[in-house]
């Protein structure tokens with residue numbers, strides 16, 4: 100996690116497949132508490148947030164969604180790419196009970212970089228899932244838990 104003190108707008112990008120089973124609650128909880136991938140934001144820093152999915156494999160739709168968002172931010176709030184940071188949801192970047200990381204992770208990051216927006220990998224980080232990743236449990240069998 101890097102410090103993100105200057106950014107004003109957080110965009111959480113979730114896996115289009117996973118959100119068919121997940122409300123995104125733990126991503127939002129972590130954001131609200133400034134935990135996990137959001138721990139680098141200073142307490143009290145006013146931040147807006149918005150959630151979107153990658154648009155489905157291979158994630159190509161994400162660039163258009165972000166471009167649309169940036170266009171609206173520029174037009175209505177005079178905000179630019181440097182004011183925005185994308186957090187890729189942990190279920191997309193980390194081995195977890197939903198499955199291995201997204202096979203298109205590098206492609207998604209390339210698309211985001213092309214918009215000029217910074218990207219951070221991770222949102223909610225569960226201690227239980229961290230233990231399971233370290234022990235290789237996810238690689239052996241599907242389990243239960245959360246990111």
Ligand code: SF4
Nearest residue numbers: 121123125126189190
């Ligand atoms: S990281 Fe967890 S809460 Fe966030 S979208 Fe993925 S499965 Fe849902």
Ligand code: SF4
Nearest residue numbers: 114115153156157201
């Ligand atoms: S490109 Fe990755 S994040 Fe998007 S739906 Fe496919 S597996 Fe999920």
